[in-house]
Amino acid sequence: MTAAATSSHFKENAHAALRDAPLQKALQHVRANFIDKRAKAAARLPEFEALRDSARDIKDHTLANLDLYIEAYEARVVEAGGQVHYAATAKDGVDLVLELCRERGAKAVTKGKSMISEEMGLNAALEAAGIEPIETDLGEYIIHLRGEAPSHIIAPAVHLNKEQIAEDFRRAHHDLPRDRDLSRPEQLLTEARGILREKFLSADIGITGANFLIAETGASIIVTNEGNGDLTQILPKVHIVIASLEKIVPTLEDASQLLRVLARSATGQDMSVYTTLSTGPRRAGDPDGPEEYHVILLDNGRSAMLGGEFEDMLRCIRCGACMNHCPVYHAVGGHAYGSVYPGPMGAVLTPSLIGVAEGGQLPNASTFCGRCEAVCPVRIPLPNMMRHWREREFERRLSPATMRYGIGFWAFFAKRPALYRLSTDVAMRALHWFGRGKGRFSSLPFAGGWTRYRDLPAPQGATFQSRWRAKSGRVA
Amino acid sequence: MPDAAGAPSRPPIRVGLFVTCLVDLIRPSVGFAAVKLLEDAGCTVFVPSQTCCGQPAYNSGDRATTRDIARQTIAAFEDCDYVVAPSGSCAGMLAKHYPELFVDEPELARKANAFSGKCFELISFLVDVLKVAKVSAHYDGEVAYHDSCSGLRELGVASQPRKLLGTVEGLRLVELNGADVCCGFGGTFAVKYGEISDAIVAQKTANVVASGAATLLAGDLGCLMNMAGKLQRQGSNVSVRHVAEVLSGVTDEPAIGAPQARGSRN
Numbered sequence: 001m002t003a004a005a006t007s008s009h010f011k012e013n014a015h016a017a018l019r020d021a022p023l024q025k026a027l028q029h030v031r032a033n034f035i036d037k038r039a040k041a042a043a044r045l046p047e048f049e050a051l052r053d054s055a056r057d058i059k060d061h062t063l064a065n066l067d068l069y070i071e072a073y074e075a076r077v078v079e080a081g082g083q084v085h086y087a088a089t090a091k092d093g094v095d096l097v098l099e100l101c102r103e104r105g106a107k108a109v110t111k112g113k114s115m116i117s118e119e120m121g122l123n124a125a126l127e128a129a130g131i132e133p134i135e136t137d138l139g140e141y142i143i144h145l146r147g148e149a150p151s152h153i154i155a156p157a158v159h160l161n162k163e164q165i166a167e168d169f170r171r172a173h174h175d176l177p178r179d180r181d182l183s184r185p186e187q188l189l190t191e192a193r194g195i196l197r198e199k200f201l202s203a204d205i206g207i208t209g210a211n212f213l214i215a216e217t218g219a220s221i222i223v224t225n226e227g228n229g230d231l232t233q234i235l236p237k238v239h240i241v242i243a244s245l246e247k248i249v250p251t252l253e254d255a256s257q258l259l260r261v262l263a264r265s266a267t268g269q270d271m272s273v274y275t276t277l278s279t280g281p282r283r284a285g286d287p288d289g290p291e292e293y294h295v296i297l298l299d300n301g302r303s304a305m306l307g308g309e310f311e312d313m314l315r316c317i318r319c320g321a322c323m324n325h326c327p328v329y330h331a332v333g334g335h336a337y338g339s340v341y342p343g344p345m346g347a348v349l350t351p352s353l354i355g356v357a358e359g360g361q362l363p364n365a366s367t368f369c370g371r372c373e374a375v376c377p378v379r380i381p382l383p384n385m386m387r388h389w390r391e392r393e394f395e396r397r398l399s400p401a402t403m404r405y406g407i408g409f410w411a412f413f414a415k416r417p418a419l420y421r422l423s424t425d426v427a428m429r430a431l432h433w434f435g436r437g438k439g440r441f442s443s444l445p446f447a448g449g450w451t452r453y454r455d456l457p458a459p460q461g462a463t464f465q466s467r468w469r470a471k472s473g474r475v476a
Numbered sequence: 477m478p479d480a481a482g483a484p485s486r487p488p489i490r491v492g493l494f495v496t497c498l499v500d501l502i503r504p505s506v507g508f509a510a511v512k513l514l515e516d517a518g519c520t521v522f523v524p525s526q527t528c529c530g531q532p533a534y535n536s537g538d539r540a541t542t543r544d545i546a547r548q549t550i551a552a553f554e555d556c557d558y559v560v561a562p563s564g565s566c567a568g569m570l571a572k573h574y575p576e577l578f579v580d581e582p583e584l585a586r587k588a589n590a591f592s593g594k595c596f597e598l599i600s601f602l603v604d605v606l607k608v609a610k611v612s613a614h615y616d617g618e619v620a621y622h623d624s625c626s627g628l629r630e631l632g633v634a635s636q637p638r639k640l641l642g643t644v645e646g647l648r649l650v651e652l653n654g655a656d657v658c659c660g661f662g663g664t665f666a667v668k669y670g671e672i673s674d675a676i677v678a679q680k681t682a683n684v685v686a687s688g689a690a691t692l693l694a695g696d697l698g699c700l701m702n703m704a705g706k707l708q709r710q711g712s713n714v715s716v717r718h719v720a721e722v723l724s725g726v727t728d729e730p731a732i733g734a735p736q737a738r739g740s741r742n
Contacts, residue, residue: 449668460505
C-alpha cells in the first residue's frame, strides 16, 4: 500500500523542481547547513572514522545473523509483556495496524516520525478507515497539513520556507486570531505545540518508528529533537512500534556505538536532544506508560536483499547524510525522486522496494561523485550499488535504446584500437577545422544533449596518439 | 628531495601513459604536458596503443564490454613499471574498478590486481611516488583549483596538485568555495540528465566567478570541458586549463574552448 511512486517520471519531476523558486530557496539551506555541521561534529571527535568502521561491522554482523537476533528480540519483547507481529509486505503492515486500531475502537492516533509509516502509506489508510492520524513531529505535522510526503528522511519539511508554513498554519488553525505574528520559527513552533498538546492527551494509540531494536533487551530506541516521541509512546493506552527488520542490533552497547555516529552524521549534534528507550508496556509500579506494547516488524523486500548485491544497503541507519551531501539532491530536492526514500540511499533502496523497471531512473540520476559514500556513517558503497542497478537494467534491456545503441557503437571502436585511432584522428581533424574560428561549438549535430546547456570545446586537431606516433617515428 | 631529473644513479622508470580518450581526442596538449612532467622527473614514457578505460560502458551497466576493454588495456600496458593517467576519473577506473570486474575469474583477477597496483593519477604519481617537490614553470595570475570527484575521493588527490602549483612562479592560488563539490559532469550524466547537470555546474561557475580567479584548473578533462563550456555559455572570460599544462609550462595552446590567437601556428 506504498503511496504511488512517481520515480519513473524523475526527469519531469526534476524539470519542475528546478523551476520552483521557493523550493530552490529552501534547498540553499540544505547546502549551507547540514554539510558544515557534520564536518565540524566529525572533526571534534578524534575516533569518528574508527567509529564508522565499528558501526559498519556491527551492522554487518547483525545482518549475517539476522534470524537469530530477530528470535532473541521477539523473546525479550514477549518477556517484557509486549507482542511482535510480522508483516511481509507494506499492506500486511497496514492491515495489522488497522486491526489493532479497530479492536480497540481507536478514533485518533498520535504518531512519532517514521519513514516506515510512509513506506506503508499508513496515514492514508488510517484516514480511509475513519481514524485520525496526528503527526507530532513538527516537520511531519506541517507536511501532513499540506498533504505532502516528506522530502527528506530526517527533515521532512526541508523543502519549505517559513513563510509557506505560516500560510499553512493560518489556513489550518482558523480558530486563532488572524492578525497573530508568525514571522519567526519559534512562533510557528509554539503554535504547533499548543495545538498538539491537546491531541497528545486525547489519542487512543501512539505509533512510533524505531531507530534501533535491541535484541539483548527487547527495547526500541527513538531519537528526536522535540520530545514528541516520548509523549506519543507514553500517554496513549497502546503503543505500536513500526520498524523494518534491519533495525535490530544485538546489544545496548552496539546501539550506543551507532548512536555516536547517527546524530553527528545527520545534524552534526553529538547526540539528538532525546534518546528514548521503551521496553514493553507499563509495569506494576511504573508511574506511567501504555497498557499494551506491540511491535510490527516489516520486511517489505528486505529479506530478499540479504546475501545479495544489495545487502550492504541494509546497514543504513537513516541519518540522511548521503542526501545532505548529494549535488543532485541539492539541485532538485527530495520530492523529485517520486519515492518514499530520496537521495542516494533512496536511489539504491527504491528499486528494491518497487522494482527496477519502475525505480530505475533513480540509480541512473547520479554523477557518481562519491560524496555520499564518503560521509556514510556505515560506509555503504552507494555509487557501486547504483551501478549494480544499472547493470540489472542493462541485462534486462530496460535501459533506453538510444543509450544501448550509443554504447554499442562506441564499443565497436573502443575494442579495435587501430580502427579507433584512424577514425578518431580523421574525425577530430574535421571537427577542429569546423570549430577553428571560435575554438568551440555552441551547437553541433548529435551533441545537442551537451550543447543545449554549455559550449563544447573544439578538438585541437590530430589526436594525441597520431601526433605521438608521428613524433616518435613509429607507425604501429 | 631534489628534482628527480638530475639523479643519474636511478635507472629510468618505464611509465606507460594512459592518455585518456578525452585528452587523446580533444586536447592532445595535455598529453604532451604529462609527458614533459614525467620526463622531467626522470621517467621514460611509452604510449601503448589504447582507446578508453571503459567507464562509459561500466557506468551504463554494460559489464561485458567493460571487461573486454579492461582486458585489452591490461595487456597493452604489460611491460610498463607504472601506468599514469592525467585524470583522476580514468586512473580511478584502472586502479579501483578493474579488479572488481574479474572477481569470478582468479587468473584475470590476479592480472587485474597487479595492473591496478601500478596505476596512478599523474599529479599524485609525481608527488607521492616520484617525490617531485617543485616544478620549473611560470604562470601569471590568480588561479582557482577544482577537485575532481574521482581523483579526490577514490585516489586522495587533493594536496599534491596544490603543493606543486605553489611552486609555479607568478601563480597565486585563490580559495574556491565548494572546490570539492561535483561540477555536474558525471560522464554520460551530463547528457542523460542535462538539465540537472546544468543546474549543478551553474553553482560551480558561480563559485568560480566569485573567487575572482582569472584561470580555473582541474585534473580531469571531462570536468574541465563541462565547466569551461558553461563559463563560456555564460559569457565569462575565465581561462580553463588542465593542471598539467600549467605545471609543465606548456600553455602556448589556447585555453579550453578559447579561439586560436590570430596568426599562431596550429
